[in-house]
Amino acid sequence: MAIAAALSLCPLSSSSSPSGSHTLRLSPAPSPFRLWTSRLPVVRRSHRLAASASMLSVKPSTEAAANHPLASQKGATRLLHFVKYHGLGNDFIMVDNRDSAEPKVTPEQAVKLCDRNFGIGADGVIFAMPGVGGADYTMRIFNSDGSEPEMCGNGIRCFARFIAELENLTGTQSFTIHTGAGLIIPRIKEDGQVNVDMGQPVLQASSIPTKLPGGGDEAVVNAELVVDGNTWKVTCVSMGNPHCVTFGTNQSQALLVDDLKLEDIGPKFEHHEMFPARTNTEFVQILSRKHLKMRVWERGAGATLACGTGACAVVVAGVLLGLSERECIVELPGGPLEIEWREDDNHIYMTGPAEVAFYGSVVL
Numbered sequence: 001m002a003i004a005a006a007l008s009l010c011p012l013s014s015s016s017s018p019s020g021s022h023t024l025r026l027s028p029a030p031s032p033f034r035l036w037t038s039r040l041p042v043v044r045r046s047h048r049l050a051a052s053a054s055m056l057s058v059k060p061s062t063e064a065a066a067n068h069p070l071a072s073q074k075g076a077t078r079l080l081h082f083v084k085y086h087g088l089g090n091d092f093i094m095v096d097n098r099d100s101a102e103p104k105v106t107p108e109q110a111v112k113l114c115d116r117n118f119g120i121g122a123d124g125v126i127f128a129m130p131g132v133g134g135a136d137y138t139m140r141i142f143n144s145d146g147s148e149p150e151m152c153g154n155g156i157r158c159f160a161r162f163i164a165e166l167e168n169l170t171g172t173q174s175f176t177i178h179t180g181a182g183l184i185i186p187r188i189k190e191d192g193q194v195n196v197d198m199g200q201p202v203l204q205a206s207s208i209p210t211k212l213p214g215g216g217d218e219a220v221v222n223a224e225l226v227v228d229g230n231t232w233k234v235t236c237v238s239m240g241n242p243h244c245v246t247f248g249t250n251q252s253q254a255l256l257v258d259d260l261k262l263e264d265i266g267p268k269f270e271h272h273e274m275f276p277a278r279t280n281t282e283f284v285q286i287l288s289r290k291h292l293k294m295r296v297w298e299r300g301a302g303a304t305l306a307c308g309t310g311a312c313a314v315v316v317a318g319v320l321l322g323l324s325e326r327e328c329i330v331e332l333p334g335g336p337l338e339i340e341w342r343e344d345d346n347h348i349y350m351t352g353p354a355e356v357a358f359y360g361s362v363v364l
Contacts, residue, residue: 078364080104082120084357085162087154089305089334090123091357094162097127098137107146109364114144120362123301126155128162135178137163143300150180151240153308157194157354160186165356181240189351198309198348201316201341202238210236210244211274221320224250227268235317239348242279242299243313244269247286247323257285257295266297282310284317289324293331305334312348315339 083094093113097104103125105113110125112118122144129138139159141152156177164173174187186196203221205214212220212234220236231250237243248255260283269281278299285293294314296307311330318324319341327340338351 079361080364081359081361083162083165083359084120084122085158085354086357087157087306087308087334087352087354088332088337090152090154090307091121092141092152092155092158093120093122093125094158095125095127096166097129097140098166099130101130101132101138103127103129103140103142105142105364107142107148110142111144111146113362120360123298123304124149124152124155126152126159126162128159128166131176132178133183135176135183137175138178139184140180143298144302145300147300148180149241149300151184151309153196153198153239153310153312153350154306154352154354155308156184156186156196157308157350157352160188160194160196161192161354161356164188179240192353193351194354195349195351196308198239198312198350200346201313201348202240203236203316203320205236208236208238208242209276210242210279211276212236219320221317225272225274227272228265235320236279237313237316239309239312241309242275242277243282243310244275244279245282245284245313245317247284247317247321255283255285257283257293260295262295262297262303266303270297270299280307280310280313282307282314282317284314286318286323287331290327291329291331292318292324295333306332306337306352308337308350308352311337311339312341312350315341316348 080095085092085094095104105125113120113125114122124144125142127140129140131137139156141149141155143149159177160175163175172188172190174185177184177186182199184196184198186194188194202208203219205212205218205220210220212223212225214220222233222235225232225234232246233248233250234244234246237245266281270278280299281297282294287293292314294311296304296310298304298307311332314330315324315328318328319326326343330337330339340349342349
């Protein structure tokens, strides 16, 4: 199967403002891109595009694929429109799948689409699907390795903004989203940030799951895990998906996360025999009791710039260990998230951005 991508972002022209800054503007694009855009977005220096719901209104069709400039690819039969979103650099290919309960992209295709050299490039493909069990929508994800996680914190924020764009909604909005981790409720705020009720953390070892022995309540807190010859102190949390959080080793209690060779140590945590479903791993540095810094190795995606569920797990672990407050800023390589673990309902609330990177189409 041949996969090729064409972005509806060309041709470009540039102009200078009185301040000396440059703005790139899109000139009218040739057919078939003109079929699915009624007003042209503006690409600014940050490379973000102004959102336009009309861009998402044209559904893929065999006819459109046949007329596509890349349709001469052998075996190309279908044109799929997508929007690339990111939450603090954790990026996703968003697919409008509201007309079907089956993903429009296979796991094998997702791997190729996510390839940063030969595809579009992303940490995963997210499908906006019909709701089940009374939920407004269903969210499914294929990771960049083709595996399917239960949930994704940055992804759910992108999902909420994507839905608002598809439905042409503005202002404060709230949705109920069915996920593999249960019902999640994101709320778009007036400032565009997305606040998400992430539910209650799960601490029982068997439910995370991990084979590490838990305490009397089965919680795995500050347990020892030998990885690559070092004994790490780890706390395990499930946010609907498994997380292993560490603040250091027996030899070094204070991590300097920027010094870690994540590509070496991350896979050894992910595939450790103590985690039968593999695990996400967060390495945490304490800046203050209200400010934590983390790097993450995500199950199925590797080193990413942000992980929303991981940031939630980090605050839970910090509170359980007496190292942080219940309301914290978690600094990730892509930027900060606001995390609060409330005592009154035991729910975790995450607040952060979700932004459009670009619009495009792909011939499958």
